[in-house]
Amino acid sequence: MPESGTTEAAPRSVGATIELEGLTKRYPGSDRPAVDNVSMEIAAGETVILVGPSGCGKSTTLKMINRLIEPTGGRIRIGGEDVTDMDPVKLRRTIGYAIQASGLFPHMTVAQNIALVPKMLRWPSARVRDRVEEMLDLVGLDPGEFRDRYPRQLSGGQQQRVGVARALAADPPVLLMDEPFGAVDPITRDHLQDELIRLQRELHKTIVFVTHDFDEAIKIGDRIAVLREQSHIAQFDTPEAILTNPADDFVSGFVGAGAALKRLNLTRVRDVPITDYPTVGVDDPLDEISARLRSAGTDEVLVLDKRGRPYKWLRRGDIVRAQGSLARAGVLVHDTVTRDATLRDALEAVLTDNTGRVAVTGRRGAYEGVVDVETLMNSVHELLEADRLEAREAQAGLEEQRAAQTHAEQEGAHPPGDRGEAQA
Numbered sequence: 011m012p013e014s015g016t017t018e019a020a021p022r023s024v025g026a027t028i029e030l031e032g033l034t035k036r037y038p039g040s041d042r043p044a045v046d047n048v049s050m051e052i053a054a055g056e057t058v059i060l061v062g063p064s065g066c067g068k069s070t071t072l073k074m075i076n077r078l079i080e081p082t083g084g085r086i087r088i089g090g091e092d093v094t095d096m097d098p099v100k101l102r103r104t105i106g107y108a109i110q111a112s113g114l115f116p117h118m119t120v121a122q123n124i125a126l127v128p129k130m131l132r133w134p135s136a137r138v139r140d141r142v143e144e145m146l147d148l149v150g151l152d153p154g155e156f157r158d159r160y161p162r163q164l165s166g167g168q169q170q171r172v173g174v175a176r177a178l179a180a181d182p183p184v185l186l187m188d189e190p191f192g193a194v195d196p197i198t199r200d201h202l203q204d205e206l207i208r209l210q211r212e213l214h215k216t217i218v219f220v221t222h223d224f225d226e227a228i229k230i231g232d233r234i235a236v237l238r239e240q241s242h243i244a245q246f247d248t249p250e251a252i253l254t255n256p257a258d259d260f261v262s263g264f265v266g267a268g269a270a271l272k273r274l275n276l277t278r279v280r281d282v283p284i285t286d287y288p289t290v291g292v293d294d295p296l297d298e299i300s301a302r303l304r305s306a307g308t309d310e311v312l313v314l315d316k317r318g319r320p321y322k323w324l325r326r327g328d329i330v331r332a333q334g335s336l337a338r339a340g341v342l343v344h345d346t347v348t349r350d351a352t353l354r355d356a357l358e359a360v361l362t363d364n365t366g367r368v369a370v371t372g373r374r375g376a377y378e379g380v381v382d383v384e385t386l387m388n389s390v391h392e393l394l395e396a397d398r399l400e401a402r403e404a405q406a407g408l409e410e411q412r413a414a415q416t417h418a419e420q421e422g423a424h425p426p427g428d429r430g431e432a433q434a
């Protein structure tokens with residue numbers, strides 16, 4: 011089992027291995043198992059995504075890992091320890107669990123929700139309090155603002171963040187996530203995905219994540235298990251391998267059309283040049299802003315709010331029309347990306363804001379730079395070019411093989427039924 015470190019206020023346990031061996035679930039009254047004989051090894055600190063069509067058994071597989079559903083056959087080992095027969099309540103205190111629509115208790119405050127498992131584990135109250143603050147900070151919510159709110163006073167995305175904070179509160183080595191971002195709008199969903207990637211870079215938990223969204227799987231997963239009925243594994247590999255080399259028609263069908271464009275999901279904003287852009291503060295005097303615009307050499311500046319977050323794009327003409335106040339001038343920033351966002355997110359943001367660039371933000375949404383549309387287009391071209399080259403090579407290989415086969419057949423060197431391999 012992983013060490014939980016010292017007994018200080020902020021213990022850090024990293025991920026543990028998960029081994030599923032012949033795991034099977036037969037629901038009473040069904041003539042065939044919902045999950046049939048699944049074996050899988052997940053490394054410590056790895057993020058593994060289970061994807062597959064509705065009803066294929068993803069959730070059942072996931073819930074057997076923390077024994078919310080009792081397996082009818084097979085074994086589960088976590089950190090090398092067989093937990094198949096362990097007290098399920100004890101087991102669940104060592105495994106974080108986050109679900110769609112956050113699963114928060116409505117009559118408890120945010121702080122009480124997050125404190126739930128640490129309290130059950132009888133942590134001293136000062137440590138619980140510190141932990142709640144730390145967790146809220148970790149998921150990008152200001153503790154002062156959110157600690158005492160009730161779930162109904164939060165947006166869907168904020169609820170989901172609290173759900174993740176709660177799942178991580180007792181510092182479990184393993185985190186199970188069942189379509190955690192399934193119920194939020196696409197932009198919030200992208201941001202939550204980015205945050206999970208950032209968190210995981212800090213925390214190194216072992217994460218098993220269920221989704222039926224293949225794009226989400228590509229973005230988040232170190233490896234993806236594509237499942238068919240009864241959780242039979244069609245392919246278990248890295249996103250790159252599944253996109254470029256799907257094991258069979260079922261997997262290609264699941265990967266879907268536009269595999270080249272989907273590769274945009276594999277490149278992150280951090281992988282392309284992020285450049286500086288002229289900025290001004292929302293409280294700066296108008297004449298200073300004008301001077302900044304003149305000296306900037308661009309015909310636009312980015313206005314940051316009091317906390318340094320992108321707020322508005324402001325053009326030269328806007329200042330003239332502003333008549334002394336910025337309130338009605340400029341165009342609000344609708345979408346931003348973090349360094350963990352994919353190029354696809356960035357392209358979408360550029361298209362949403364229609365300014366030719368997107369602002370890149372860091373912790374708590376603070377401005378860090380921009381990525382412009384040319385940079386994005388260059389990367390798209392490079393990706394597509396690489397795909398074309400690969401396709402051309404594959405085609406050339408195929409033609410060579412066929413030519414050799416035709417040649418061999420013409421020579422009549424093969425008895426009937428022989429598939430005609432090329433002769434050396």
Ligand SMILES: Nc1ncnc2c1ncn2[C@@H]1O[C@H](COP(=O)(O)OP(=O)(O)OP(=O)(O)O)[C@@H](O)[C@H]1O
Pocket residue numbers: 037038040044062063064065066067068069070071222
């Ligand atoms: N409690 C239950 N009793 C009987 N059958 C069940 C039960 N829960 C799930 N099933 C069946 O087991 C199969 C797998 O269900 P499961 O929820 O694991 O699938 P899933 O892949 O997570 O689906 P979805 O993507 O739609 O959530 C389905 O055929 C479902 O109808």
